Each structure stands twice: as structure tokens, then as C-alpha cells.
Amino acid sequence: MRRFPFICKGFSMTTPSDQRFTVIADLSDDAPALRDIRHDIHRHPELSYEETRTAALVADRLEEWGWTVTRGVGGTGVVGTLKAGGGKKSIGLRADMDALPIVEQSGKPWASETHGKMHACGHDGHTTMLLGAARHLARTRNFNGTVHLYFQPAEEHGVPSGAQQMIEEGLFERFHCDAVFGVHNHPGAEPGTFLFRKGPFMAAGDQVSIVIEGVGGHAARPHLSVDPVVVTASIVMALQTVVARNVDPAQPAVVTVGSMHAGTVNNVIPNRATLELSVRSFDPKVRELLKRRIRELVEAQAASYGASATVKYLEGYPVVVNSDAETEFAIQVARELVGEQNVVAHADLLMGSEDFAFMLQKRPGSFLRLGNGAGEDGCMVHNPHYDFNDKNLPVGAAYWARLVERFLGA
Ligand SMILES: [Zn+2]
Numbered sequence: 001m002r003r004f005p006f007i008c009k010g011f012s013m014t015t016p017s018d019q020r021f022t023v024i025a026d027l028s029d030d031a032p033a034l035r036d037i038r039h040d041i042h043r044h045p046e047l048s049y050e051e052t053r054t055a056a057l058v059a060d061r062l063e064e065w066g067w068t069v070t071r072g073v074g075g076t077g078v079v080g081t082l083k084a085g086g087g088k089k090s091i092g093l094r095a096d097m098d099a100l101p102i103v104e105q106s107g108k109p110w111a112s113e114t115h116g117k118m119h120a121c122g123h124d125g126h127t128t129m130l131l132g133a134a135r136h137l138a139r140t141r142n143f144n145g146t147v148h149l150y151f152q153p154a155e156e157h158g159v160p161s162g163a164q165q166m167i168e169e170g171l172f173e174r175f176h177c178d179a180v181f182g183v184h185n186h187p188g189a190e191p192g193t194f195l196f197r198k199g200p201f202m203a204a205g206d207q208v209s210i211v212i213e214g215v216g217g218h219a220a221r222p223h224l225s226v227d228p229v230v231v232t233a234s235i236v237m238a239l240q241t242v243v244a245r246n247v248d249p250a251q252p253a254v255v256t257v258g259s260m261h262a263g264t265v266n267n268v269i270p271n272r273a274t275l276e277l278s279v280r281s282f283d284p285k286v287r288e289l290l291k292r293r294i295r296e297l298v299e300a301q302a303a304s305y306g307a308s309a310t311v312k313y314l315e316g317y318p319v320v321v322n323s324d325a326e327t328e329f330a331i332q333v334a335r336e337l338v339g340e341q342n343v344v345a346h347a348d349l350l351m352g353s354e355d356f357a358f359m360l361q362k363r364p365g366s367f368l369r370l371g372n373g374a375g376e377d378g379c380m381v382h383n384p385h386y387d388f389n390d391k392n393l394p395v396g397a398a399y400w401a402r403l404v405e406r407f408l409g410a
């Protein structure tokens, strides 16, 4: 992992000329309340499309603060709308609300109260930062136009994802925006550090399900069976050659076998085995190559042992492609807020995927990253020890508020 040599030097990088735009200090009084909201959501994690409690919390707060709220968009999605002045411009800001099926081991006082579910990707923090902006914007209304907040379900779900469902239910027709922005926390960078990248930023993520059919039998008589365990082991090793030997070394690609299942006891050769793969790429041609080579290798390997294989290839989230102008604008706003030294304008490509990519296919905009902690504090997302960094709550909220003010004008 690349280390970012940027040290947060505090967040008071404003000049008198931009005092009318939100600065982080404007959110400091709200920080304890935001922390309480984040911890509340963290204690009550909900999996994809089950975010009823979280959605109600979001919708109730928005209404309380004077936003017009539409519930049930794309399942449990919530849209908040606020207008100020007569301006025709509009902006969309998105947060995701779902948790993951992981047993939390963070040991935090606000740890999950539901065994086997956990906010291990920081979506509790994303939701809370956007709520922080909502409260502040409703109070100050220092903008001229329309703001839509898209609180989406099911980012972790895979297709059909929450963003897809909201779009299918007319998100951008019913709640039009000229540009859309989203954020994800970023372990490996200091809190308060913003990371951007124009063009492709995060990979396309596909899913492959493989079933290997052999002939089961007695463990003592292997010659009378076709052992799918051996076939599967061979396939797993063969798959390692796809990226190493077929893909252009200058092109990023990943083939990971995340799940392998066969058999139940030591003295039975099972009938079948299954594999689940995660496949990542940026280039459409590489994506096609991976698809073809995985199928060829799996089928030929299985056949060579007298077994058969079925390969189900599911195209998942597309590449996150940030538009140039909106990303440049978003970088500028971050520089104003936290200073040049806390902004990485050209971050490394990321092999993770994001369903915000679907929103960026419909509207220009930018997906950015906000450091969650480096070194010992840099626990990776989807890890049972992970926790969103509360230091970012006022930072992220102030960023969204300022982005709105700068985008729509006063
Ligand atoms: Zn995640």
C-alpha cells in the first residue's frame, strides 16, 4: 500500500475572503451530536435492502431539520430535497447506508448489537457526514438552487445494487441534478486527507460462480470416482496464471478465489465442489479477456480429469469514471477547506468497486476518498476490527456543505 506523505496540519486553512462559505469550525458544535448519530447507526447495522431503521432515522432527521423527504426510493432509499433562492442549478450528494455480514471485533463501546452484522465499510460514517451537511445547510441556506441528498441502500449487495434500483425508479428524473458526488472513507491515509482522481478511479468488479461435478464414492476406492476436490485444487492454481500470463502486465487486473467448498467428512469423496471468484479490471478489453480465459481454463481443467464444470459469470459494478471538470471543482473545494497539503489530486487506481459507478454513468460528477487513518489506525474496510473515524464527521459534513455552496453559488 502506498504511504501518503501528507500530514494533517489542522483544518483552519481559510482566508477572510471565503468566510461566507462553510469552514470546518462551523461544524464543531455539531460534532458531538454527529458522533452520537454515527454510534447509534453503528450499534444497529442492517444488511443490504434491510436498512429500515437507518432509513427511518435519516428521513426523520431530515424532516425535523426542514428538508422535503421522499422515502422508499429503490427499496429503503431516502431522498432529501432543499431549495434556496431562485437558482436553476441542482446538485446531488450520495451516501450509502448498508452494513456487512461480519462478526464485529472492534471492542468499541458502540460496537454492533446484532451478532453477525457490522458496519465494517464505514457507511455509518458516510450517512452521518451527509446528515451533518443537511443540518448545517438547512440552518444556513447559503446557496442558490436545489440540493438532493441520495441515501441509498445496498451498496454491498452486488447487482442489482441500491444505486441501480434508485436509478431504475427514476432517481435522476424525479430528483434531477446537474452533477452528483459521493465519498468513501480511505484506510491508509490520515483523517482529513482528501483523495481524488480524474477519469477511471475504481475497478469494475465481476463475480463468477463455478460448480465442478465429479463422481462421488468411498475415500478408500478413489479409482472408482472422479474426485472434484482434486479437480478444484487444480483449477484454483490454474486460475493464478490468468493475470500472470494472459493479461498485459501494464493493465491492472485481479482474479481472487474467495470461496471454495467441497465435501463434509474425511472418508467420502464428494460429488461436487464449488468456487466463488471476484474479478476486477479497468479496461473493457481486459474484462472480456478475463471472462473468456476463466471459462476456458475451468472447463478444460475439469475435462482433463473427466469432470465437468459450469461457469456462471455475473457482470457486476462498472468502472468508477470521474468527469474532469467536476473532479477539478471538487479538488478545488477540498483545497479551500483543508489546504493543499491535505489533498491528493491524483490518487492511485483502486481495485475495489463501487456502485456509485452507475450514478456516474448517468450524470457527470466525482467520487472521492477521505482518509480514515494510517499506520496502526489504518485498519482495512471489511475487517472485523474496522471502525469509521469520527474525526471525519465535521470534516466531511463541512466539505459537502461547502461543495453545495460553491457549486450552486450564493
Ligand atoms: Zn464495502
Ligand SMILES: [Zn+2]
Binding pocket: 121, 122, 123, 155, 184
Ligand atoms: Zn463501502
